[in-house]
Amino acid sequence: MHTPKREGFRGLLSLLVLHGPNLNLLGKREPSIYGSMTLDSITRQLEQSAESLRVKLSSLQSNHEGALVDAIHAALGQHQGILINAGAYTHTSVAIRDAIAAVAIPTVEVHLSNLYRRETFRHHSYIAPVAIGQISGFGADSYRLGLEALVHYLNHTEG
Numbered sequence: 011m012h013t014p015k016r017e018g019f020r021g022l023l024s025l026l027v028l029h030g031p032n033l034n035l036l037g038k039r040e041p042s043i044y045g046s047m048t049l050d051s052i053t054r055q056l057e058q059s060a061e062s063l064r065v066k067l068s069s070l071q072s073n074h075e076g077a078l079v080d081a082i083h084a085a086l087g088q089h090q091g092i093l094i095n096a097g098a099y100t101h102t103s104v105a106i107r108d109a110i111a112a113v114a115i116p117t118v119e120v121h122l123s124n125l126y127r128r129e130t131f132r133h134h135s136y137i138a139p140v141a142i143g144q145i146s147g148f149g150a151d152s153y154r155l156g157l158e159a160l161v162h163y164l165n166h167t168e169g
């Protein structure tokens with residue numbers, strides 16, 4: 011029988027939402043690929059989903075690899091799950107991959123664009139092997155779908 015992970019967990023689940031480089035420019039940045047929503051409006055939409063899922067979110071965007079690594083380390087003992095769009099670091103960062111592996115916090119990887127319909131250098135993700143799963147190609151909805159998948163995983167998977 012599956013024991014929900016949430017049983018025995020006191021209070022609301024707290025999740026960390028991380029956005030990597032250039033995602034601060036969403037809305038202006040290549041809208042034909044990434045859509046016209048700003049990061050602020052994606053965050054507001056995600057907050058609404060979080061409220062109906064009864065989880066708490068903390069969001070951070072950084073253009074700096076080390077700041078993202080630091081945030082992943084700081085999540086230990088604070089957050090039960092991580093939702094990450096590492097942007098271009100997805101394809102380059104062993105450090106972010108290692109940080110996720112080190113803290114062993116369940117992580118879902120999301121991308122606005124469908125990586126596999128794009129340049130071949132975007133087809134490889136360093137994050138994917140240390141993530142529960144990846145959602146790619148649904149625009150801003152990738153974040154909502156990723157959040158739902160993460161919360162479902164945390165609520166229904168044996169810990």
Ligand code: DQA
Binds near residue numbers: 031
């Ligand atoms: C992205 C895809 C990456 O290849 C790119 O470098 C980004 C955004 C996405 O959300 O589609 O910055 O992660």
